[in-house]
Amino acid sequence: MNTDARSHVHALIDRLPPVQLAALETILQSMLDPLSRKLALAPIDDEPFTEEDRQAVAEADEWLKDNQPVPLENVLADFGLGMTDWETMAKTPLPEETGKRNG
Incomplete structure (x- = not known):
């Protein structure tokens, strides 16, 4: 995107009311973050x-009154995984999302 287009987009954003700005923020985040897009x-x-x-x-609420939640790192470790694996899985498309089909 050239500088003129970027400046024009910024000028348009500056004119948006808060409600539309919040909606635009959501749209931009989903464009830049694959997981957010999938969720949307x-x-x-x-x-x-x-x-x-x-x-x-x-x-579950009652259990939490007397117990600490199990950290995600501990759950992952039970499966021989770490946070890097978790983040990689979040960015990896599921088989049906690759455009390839079985059969």
């Missing part, structure tokens, strides 16, 4: 939140 394009979870779900959340 993910289908809406329309599965109902059941009484069983509520009970499971209540049990």
Whole structure:
């Protein structure tokens, strides 16, 4: 992008009201971060939140009153992974996202 185009984009951004600026921030982040884009394009979870779900959340909340959460690093270590592996997995497309199909 040349300097004139960049300056023009900045000038347009400066004219946006706060609500639209927040929306633009989200759009720009999703363009620059593949995970954010995937999350933004993910289908809406329309599965109902059941009484069983509520009970499971209540049990987890109760457990947390007397216990510390397990750090992600510990969970990953149980699988022989580290934070670098986790970050790499976040950036690696799933097989169905590569455009290749089985069969």
